[in-house]
Amino acid sequence: GENVEQHPSTLSVQEGDSAVIKCTYSDSASNYFPWYKQELGKRPQLIIDIRSNVGEKKDQRIAVTLNKTAKHFSLHITETQPEDSAVYFCISGGSYIPTFGRGTSLIVHP
Amino acid sequence: DTAVSQTPKYLVTQMGNDKSIKCEQNLGHDTMYWYKQDSKKFLKIMFSYNNKELIINETVPNRFSPKSPDKAHLNLHINSLELGDSAVYFCASSQDLGAGVPDTQYFGPGTRLTVL
Numbered sequence: 001g002e003n004v005e006q007h008p009s010t011l012s013v014q015e016g017d018s019a020v021i022k023c024t025y026s027d028s029a030s031n032y033f034p035w036y037k038q039e040l041g042k043r044p045q046l047i048i049d050i051r052s053n054v055g056e057k058k059d060q061r062i063a064v065t066l067n068k069t070a071k072h073f074s075l076h077i078t079e080t081q082p083e084d085s086a087v088y089f090c091i092s093g094g095s096y097i098p099t100f101g102r103g104t105s106l107i108v109h110p
Numbered sequence: 111d112t113a114v115s116q117t118p119k120y121l122v123t124q125m126g127n128d129k130s131i132k133c134e135q136n137l138g139h140d141t142m143y144w145y146k147q148d149s150k151k152f153l154k155i156m157f158s159y160n161n162k163e164l165i166i167n168e169t170v171p172n173r174f175s176p177k178s179p180d181k182a183h184l185n186l187h188i189n190s191l192e193l194g195d196s197a198v199y200f201c202a203s204s205q206d207l208g209a210g211v212p213d214t215q216y217f218g219p220g221t222r223l224t225v226l
Contacts, residue, residue, distance in 0.1 A: 032212040034215075043219050045217070046214050096141065100153040105151075
């Protein structure tokens with residue numbers, strides 16, 4: 001099955017800094033790469049996704065980049081704010097067998 | 111107008127009991143899932159259903175049994191509960207774009223199960 005490695009497991013930044021979280025995957029057939037944000041005590045929610053036919057996608061302060069050759073994709077958050085503090089998960093794998101990364105706990109210090 | 115709902119939100123029970131968690135989605139999606147999130151926050155898929163048919167069962171003990179009475183519902187039954195079953199269980203749904211092409215998953219609010 002698919003194997004997804006997510007790094008780092010914890011990321012601590014100062015407000016206004018940038019944060020980057022990286023995931024690598026093993027299944028070359030994977031073609032959809034979403035990122036989810038989970039705030040404490042709440043459900044995971046999609047923040048951005050990318051399909052394999054593009055290399056980068058941006059939505060305001062959040063961007064995702066994909067390198068299909070190297071089989072990795074990254075989440076970039078610029079100008080971080082305290083409300084960005086949460087656990088972030090990447091997903092790879094097909095529609096019926098999604099595999100989550102182990103999560104990155106992002107802490108943004110005011 | 112909640113998209114994916116689960117009941118109950120909290121479930122506290124004794125070891126050995128049998129319990130059920132219900133999930134409903136009103137998004138018209140074809141695929142539904144159950145996930146287990148342990149104390150370290152790792153989200154692991156347990157079951158995936160597409161059009162009421164079981165697609166995957168990821169090394170889950172057979173004490174866990176999913177039941178899908180229709181496309182909008184996927185319930186989780188757990189028999190002979192054990193201490194290690196304590197976790198948060200999330201239901202999710204997504205649209206099937208055809209040929210296994212994945213789409214966004216929408217999660218329910220979660221059910222915190224505590225086994226004493």
